[in-house]
Amino acid sequence: MPELLEVEAYRRLLDPLVGATISRVEGDHLVCGGAVGRCPAEGLTITATRRIGKLLLLDTDHHVLGLHAGMTGSFLLDGVSAFDALRYAPAVADRRFIRLRAEMTDGRCVELHDPRRLARVTVDPDESRLGPDATTITVAELRRALGVGSTSPTALKARLLDQARIAGLGNLLADEICFQAHLDPGRRAAALSGEEVTVLHRQIGKTLRALGRRGGSDGGALQDARVRGGVCPRCGTALERRTIGGRTTFSCPVEQG
DNA sequence: CTTAATGTTGTCTG
DNA sequence: CCAGACAACATTAA
Numbered sequence: 684m685p686e687l688l689e690v691e692a693y694r695r696l697l698d699p700l701v702g703a704t705i706s707r708v709e710g711d712h713l714v715c716g717g718a719v720g721r722c723p724a725e726g727l728t729i730t731a732t733r734r735i736g737k738l739l740l741l742d743t744d745h746h747v748l749g750l751h752a753g754m755t756g757s758f759l760l761d762g763v764s765a766f767d768a769l770r771y772a773p774a775v776a777d778r779r780f781i782r783l784r785a786e787m788t789d790g791r792c793v794e795l796h797d798p799r800r801l802a803r804v805t806v807d808p809d810e811s812r813l814g815p816d817a818t819t820i821t822v823a824e825l826r827r828a829l830g831v832g833s834t835s836p837t838a839l840k841a842r843l844l845d846q847a848r849i850a851g852l853g854n855l856l857a858d859e860i861c862f863q864a865h866l867d868p869g870r871r872a873a874a875l876s877g878e879e880v881t882v883l884h885r886q887i888g889k890t891l892r893a894l895g896r897r898g899g900s901d902g903g904a905l906q907d908a909r910v911r912g913g914v915c916p917r918c919g920t921a922l923e924r925r926t927i928g929g930r931t932t933f934s935c936p937v938e939q940g
Numbered sequence: 941c942t943t944a945a946t947g948t949t950g951t952c953t954g
Numbered sequence: 955c956c957a958g959a960c961a962a963c964a965t966t967a968a
Binding site: 753801910 | 956957958959960963964965966968
Binding site: 685686689737751752753754755756799801802803844846853854855856899900901930931 | 944945946947948
């Protein structure tokens with residue numbers, strides 16, 4: 684579930700914790716990561732929250748904590764989720780999947796709910812490995828991220844999913860953005876024209892704003908058609924289904940040809 | 941029963 | 955060096 688939009692919702696959920704001090708952390712293999720002794724997050728006071736792409740960052744007085752929700756993770760503050768209607772929402776109430784719990788000295792607590800255990804909490808994550816955030820990327824940065832003008836054979840969608848080049852887009856958003864921009868996700872990214880990069884840039888912004896208003900990454904025009912036998916919501920043509928950049932990709936062969 | 945799933949990382953291969 | 959394929963993680967839903 685979590686792409687950039689959901690992670691931003693988690694950031695807003697946890698932002699009121701600025702000023703709080705973490706008193707105790709319990710859970711498996713996450714922050715404590717098998718380290719001997721006290722969890723390195725204990726005793727830290729949160730000074731700010733940030734987000735780069737899908738990585739939620741808690742700045743503290745001594746370290747930065749990096750919260751990554753993976754594919755099925757969600758964060759709860761005092762038992763409350765940032766969403767009511769998530770794909771995994773019914774399961775969020777299931778205590779079985781609480782993998783980590785951090786208590787504050789004031790009694791508040793943050794929990795990580797993560798059925799598939801793909802989430803990670805790290806201490807002082809390497810932020811330099813992430814490209815510019817998709818919500819604020821400039822046209823020039825996008826052109827660079829796509830490698831326009833280079834000889835790289837890599838597909839457009841694979842570039843959009845590459846967190847080192849653009850941070851925050853996941854499988855659903857990447858498909859939705861290509862659809863809205865009328866661009867074939869399988870096209871060579873480096874071959875996009877200046878005009879096409881401009882259109883793509885505009886659609887990244889528009890799509891993030893529109894879906895942000897609707898509350899998440901799964902509200903796109905393509906969402907309901909992302910099934911075998913799905914048809915283009917605009918022209919009714921059978922959608923093409925293939926793997927690009929290692930992810931299942933749906934596109935309209937007519938409108939994105 | 942089988943398949944795929946909104947993510948990342950490492951390894952292997954061409 | 956580059957890109958793609960694939961496994962691994964663990965669980966659910968179609």
